[in-house]
Amino acid sequence: MAKILVIDDNIDICQLLERFLTKKGYDVETTISGKTGLEMVKKTFYDLIFCDFKLRDMEGRDVLMKVRETSPGTQVAIITGYADVKIAVEVIKNGAFDYVTKPLIPDEIINLIERALASTKANKSNTQTFTKATNLKSEKSTGSDTNSSKFLKGTGKESKKLYKEVALVAPTNLSVVIYGESGAGKENIARTIHEQSERAGKPFVAIDCGALTKELAGSELWGHEKGAFTGALTEKAGQFEVADGGTIFLDEIANLSYETQVGLLRLVQERKLRRIGGTKDKSIDVRILVASNEDLRQAVSDGKFREDLYFRFNEFSITVPPLRNRQGDIEAFAYHFLELSNDELNKKVFGFEQQVMDIFMEYPWPGNLREMRNVIRRATLLSDGGKISSAALPPEIVYARKFNFTESPSEGDSSGKSKPKLPLNLKDAAAEAEAEVLRKVLEEVKYNRTQAAKQLGIDRKTLFNKMKQYDL
Secondary structure: OOOEEEEOOOHHHHHHHHHHHHHHHHHOEOOOOOHHHHHHHHHHHOOOOEEEEOOOOOHHHHHHHHHHHHHHOOOEEEEOOOOHHHHHHHHHHHHOOEEEEOOOOOHHHHHHHHHHHHHHHHHHHHHHHHHHHHHHHHHHHOOOHHHHHEEEEOOOHHHHHHHHHHHHHOOOOOOOEEOOOOOOOOOHHHHHHHHHOOOOOOOOEEEEEHHOOOOEEEHHHHEEEEOOOOOOOEEOOOOOOOOOOOOEEEEEEHHHHHHHHHHHHHHHOOOOEEOOOOOOOOOOEEEEEEOOOOHHHHHHHOOOOOOOHHHOOOEEEOOOEEEEEEHHHHHHHHHHHHHHHHHHHHOOOOOEEHHHHHHHHHHHHHHHHHHHHHHHHHHHHHHOOOOOOOOOOOHHHHHHOOOOOOOOOOOOOOOOOOOOOOOOHHHHHHHHHHHHHHHHHHHOOOOHHHHHHHHOOOOHHHHHHHHHHHHO
């Protein structure tokens, strides 16, 4: 039986709610004093508290803040006689579950209680998941690098297989080719290999080969001497020198020009480099890890990548599975990114509505972990405490099927024939998705425009105009 406390200096309100809610099967206690109510909270756990915004001895917002400190698991609903949107927004931002205005309407009270109790139940589940996600964090680097603190190891079937291979190759000095789609976490795997090797604590240098132009690649990788070319006003150590003794990670290796590949082959064979404009070779001790989102064997066949260089690098290969194939890790990754977003944005969003988690499970995540991180950061920014709802997600995530993101172009039906791609007007699809979100939220709040506008993060005027636009 749910336990409810009513704090209101109007004794008639207290008696009315006590009689009504008791008949509905709830265990109800009342008090006309905010201070007395707080003392009761210290002694007894209440699932929900109804508190008047204007009490004789203190304000409802102060009661709310104290309850949050004393009993974080208790939901608080503020009662106000003022139909003031500013008050509603303030109390919601301060952590209130919801607010009701006088005169109290029985159906609204029951609806609020049911939602609050359902939210409490879901929060317990989300808290367990959040704790699980926190415990899944990978061991952090002992160096000054902060990127490793943003990395979470998965524990699903595919992840276990992946980290088994990492643990196998990390202690060796083998070069490794890491395959995986863009955003799948190839650099994090490279860092893990480095941190689990004897080179841990030594430099780890990551280079995006796709960002290296043909003209600057040599200078960036090998370094140059003063006066080696126009603009070389000082000498510069290349990234291989910087990584000496440690590990260098070459991301999207296939993007290097043919000339740069020739210089890289010499370095790999002889373990020596010569700066541009220099006359002396320098010996280096660097472990090389490379990554590619395309099959390097195919790149060799296409004449884009040197075969001899491929065989030098391909002493061991690892494939990082895409996020859509790591269903067992999606929830943990989501909570991990939520924690990072809360820290970054100074927010206090503590979970996801079940519908959001269902959407995450069904969405194919073409951008993988990088896309999920961005989606959750955006949703966290748009959410005012509580849990992230589907209204905070981009339409292309919520209505992925309408945007044709759930099928890759190569996928076909059971007969093996490819499915024709239906023409899609992006503007119309976005409007349709927006209309569906509006309709869903309005139905949830029984067309209470104030509540709908709050949940959607827009003002009432904007909501009214959109309702008129979509004939809602």
